[in-house]
Amino acid sequence: MKAKIAIIGAGPAGLTAGYLLSKEEVDVIVLEADPVYVGGISRTATYKGFHFDIGGHRFFSKSKAVEDLWTEILPNDMLARPRSSRIFYGSKFFSYPLKPFEALLKLGIFKSVLCVLSWMKARLFPVRNPRNFEEWVSNQFGKRLFKTFFKSYTEKVWGMSCKEISADWAAQRIKGLSLGSAIKNALFPQRYNGDRTKVIKTLINSFRYPRRGPGMMWEACAEKMKALGGKLEMGCKVMRCSCDEVSGSWTVEYKNRQGDLRTIEAEHIISSAPMRELVCGLTPPVGERTKRAAESLKYRDFLTVMLILKDRHMFNDNWIYIHDPSVKVGRVQNFRSWSPEMVPDPDKVCYGLEYFC
Numbered sequence: 001m002k003a004k005i006a007i008i009g010a011g012p013a014g015l016t017a018g019y020l021l022s023k024e025e026v027d028v029i030v031l032e033a034d035p036v037y038v039g040g041i042s043r044t045a046t047y048k049g050f051h052f053d054i055g056g057h058r059f060f061s062k063s064k065a066v067e068d069l070w071t072e073i074l075p076n077d078m079l080a081r082p083r084s085s086r087i088f089y090g091s092k093f094f095s096y097p098l099k100p101f102e103a104l105l106k107l108g109i110f111k112s113v114l115c116v117l118s119w120m121k122a123r124l125f126p127v128r129n130p131r132n133f134e135e136w137v138s139n140q141f142g143k144r145l146f147k148t149f150f151k152s153y154t155e156k157v158w159g160m161s162c163k164e165i166s167a168d169w170a171a172q173r174i175k176g177l178s179l180g181s182a183i184k185n186a187l188f189p190q191r192y193n194g195d196r197t198k199v200i201k202t203l204i205n206s207f208r209y210p211r212r213g214p215g216m217m218w219e220a221c222a223e224k225m226k227a228l229g230g231k232l233e234m235g236c237k238v239m240r241c242s243c244d245e246v247s248g249s250w251t252v253e254y255k256n257r258q259g260d261l262r263t264i265e266a267e268h269i270i271s272s273a274p275m276r277e278l279v280c281g282l283t284p285p286v287g288e289r290t291k292r293a294a295e296s297l298k299y300r301d302f303l304t305v306m307l308i309l310k311d312r313h314m315f316n317d318n319w320i321y322i323h324d325p326s327v328k329v330g331r332v333q334n335f336r337s338w339s340p341e342m343v344p345d346p347d348k349v350c351y352g353l354e355y356f357c
């Protein structure tokens with residue numbers, strides 16, 4: 001088989017590339033390791049008519065081009081959903097984004113005074129050139145609030161101390177957020193004024209979501225790509241990519257559903273496979289330094305346990321962060337709040353208990 005471009009993976013990246021290239025009449029083939037699902041970790045899994053995400057997936061981008069592309073792929077099935085999320089800490093629920101006055105009230109007078117003093121200390125004597133997540137967040141919120149509302153959840157998700165996570169990542173991840181902006185948001189909730197780039201992502205109070213979960217977007221994207229002539233092969237795991245240094249063309253070796261090794265030729269490759277796996281399967285091989293860097297990349301596993309229960313109207317939030325360090329679960333999703341169509345039975349709820357390991 002031959003294609004102009006071979007794409008590894010039918011997740012959002014691979015399918016978006018496949019669709020946009022097919023629109024330009026470029027000959028593409030997408031090879032996906034999973035035998036059933038497209039969408040990668042943005043897929044929607046189903047069980048007896050219940051739909052659930054691998055983690056809840058909000059559709060919100062600061063880029064208008066990205067938002068427009070989603071509308072083009074799924075013109076009639078994107079819901080605008082209100083966002084509601086809380087933190088569970090110390091047997092109490094706190095709004096997230098944090099509402100500083102509510103947080104201080106619930107923490108009690110003694111802890112609140114300590115939090116305010118610690119924040120004032122951070123403003124007066126900030127860590128110059130913060131190097132890690134802990135220092136960066138403590139500069140914005142004070143050490144006490146960092147310990148209460150950031151430390152345990154972040155460490156559950158990433159499996160490492162906040163001292164080992166770089167400050168750059170914190171700055172990018174919670175860009176624009178500080179105690180000042182949280183207070184401002186509590187008093188005057190941020191409204192969208194047409195300029196997406198000015199929005200603080202973590203504070204958005206609504207987002208778009210496909211009626212039956214994010215997988216719907218990527219299933220539609222795959223269909224659109226195929227309608228334009230793009231090919232999609234499921235159950236094909238790419239094992240090796242070899243470049244002929246003379247002709248510059250690639251041979252992609254993959255294992256099909258039956259476990260047989262097959263090859264295709266391509267002029268170019270776009271890969272969305274994990275970097276660690278891709279780099280080790282390249283010929284000619286990459287340099288020793290690059291190989292070591294790729295091999296040292298760490299990946300986290302994500303387990304979500306679905307609980308289908310009789311609806312006792314426990315909560316309406318989309319999700320709840322479990323900061324409490326005494327339990328391993330990191331977040332609880334409430335799929336009906338993402339979209340009513342995720343749960344087929346009106347008397348039932350479907351919760352997703354998320355574990356990072």
Ligand SMILES: Cc1cc2nc3c(=O)[nH]c(=O)nc-3n(C[C@H](O)[C@H](O)[C@H](O)COP(=O)(O)OP(=O)(O)OC[C@H]3O[C@@H](n4cnc5c(N)ncnc54)[C@H](O)[C@@H]3O)c2cc1C
Nearest residue numbers: 009011012013032033040041042055056057058237238273
């Ligand atoms: C808990 C959680 C919550 C998230 N929430 C959001 C959110 O709210 N909003 C948001 O926009 N994003 C969210 N994300 C991020 C989002 O899921 C990813 O950014 C997105 O799925 C990345 O897409 P991708 O195509 O690059 O990779 P992936 O989704 O990982 O897809 C890669 C695909 O490649 C396939 N593949 C891998 N190796 C091979 C191989 N060797 N051969 C063939 N196929 C291969 C895989 O099977 C997979 O289908 C969340 C992620 C997680 C984990």
